[in-house]
Amino acid sequence: MHIMEGFLPSPWWQIWFIVAIPFLVLxxxxxxKLFAEKRETIPLLAVAGAFVFVLSSLKLPSVNGSCSHPTGTGLSAILFGPFITSILALIVLLYQAIFLAHGGLTTLGANVFSMGISGPIVAYALYVAGKKASLNTFVNVFIAATVADLFTYVVTAGQLALAFPAPAAQGGLLGSFSAFLVIFALTQVPLAIIEGVIIALVFKYIIDVRPDILVKLNVLTQNTVNRIREAAS
Amino acid sequence: MIDEHLLDDLALQNGLLEVDAKLKLAVGIGAILIGVFSPSPVAPLVIAASMAVCTIVFAGIPARVYAALLAIPVTFVSMSIIVILFMTGGGEPLWDVHVLGYTFTLTTDSANLAVLLLSRTLGGMCSLFFIALTTPMVDIFSVMNRLRLPDEFVDLSMLIYRNIFVLIGESIAIHNAQVMRNGYSTFRRSIDAFAMLAGMLFVRAWEKGEEMLVAMDARCYDGKFQMIEEERRISATGIATATGYLCACAGLAVLFRSFRIF
Structure with a gap:
């Protein structure tokens, strides 16, 4: 969910830029470092970025009539790690603002933080933890992508609540936070679940066709791929 | 499926194409900043109106396309405005709403805040559309280079830009093939079809990347794209108009700083 241009007042839009910068520098x-060591990753990252952009501009099958788009950053975080994903997300969000009029320039900092930093970090952490606990790969991917989406939306609600707190009589900061959570839940909760299912299925299709890519990126080990393919056949 | 217009297509044939990109970016970003800092809804509304006129009349963007673009932020804005109307408070109560035993009060301060936010979003979106519809991405790249952004970042942006169009073509082809085979006839099928599309898109993208690697190696890519930049002279009238416009907007923001509707 993008915060639109002009919606965040000062000083909040500046604050979110400052918060996002350390992650982007990292x-x-x-x-x-990656470009210097393995030059062959440049075009691959470029197509990955383009993939995230195109994925996020496709319309998801919708449940409640609202027009919803996947964020796509969960998949990118699982494949490339959260910090490189934050750079890809920065570029993708800039393109979304300029090509599709989603989001904005002053709210770019806040949007990068919610969609490009906090969501991907959660997705990556959950995926790594699930892998360690040797969870079923598809269940693991589903959980990582869904929770990352939900977390993104919780962060967005938090950003809006911080900028527009309710008066103390109506619960203050928590009051407006829960109000934003409830109203965005209408579109964001079904969206997160659908995106989780879809990303898990995307994994299945990639394993069917080109499992070597996932092995090369250290997302899966060769053993896991063999096991999954045996189970499928 | 890809329902949005790619604004870049329109930007490449707009009427203000020959105006220097730095000037257009300065006007757009300046107007956005004035709108965000304006304490009253007057300046953002004037910015919204003037930007819309400028984009439709001078840049020659069809009014129907422009109206469709303005509909994009509606879902987000309407949901957030409802929360702001009833959760922030202060000032005189205007209206009470009873929902499920709770009473929500609409006050003058919250109504003013909602109007201010609506006008700022409108002004901001119109300024953003001005940049998007008059400045093609290629021009923005050369501005990025001039600003000495890291080479890795600019190169990656350019490669991503180029690949977006390749992948959009692929996804439209796959989507058409799926629709012809009843891929989206039921909800279950459409989930599976969508995932298949995204998965195949990833694999195709990866293969394109591998091919591009070979192509770039063959052309001695050493980590920096060389760009040919077109020198466009910034006209004095251009600078004067832009400065005058931004000063007028800033003046309006200061002049009407204590203006409130309710």
Missing amino acids: GLYQLK
């Missing part, structure tokens, strides 16, 4: 540093 991402850029990793990117520079």
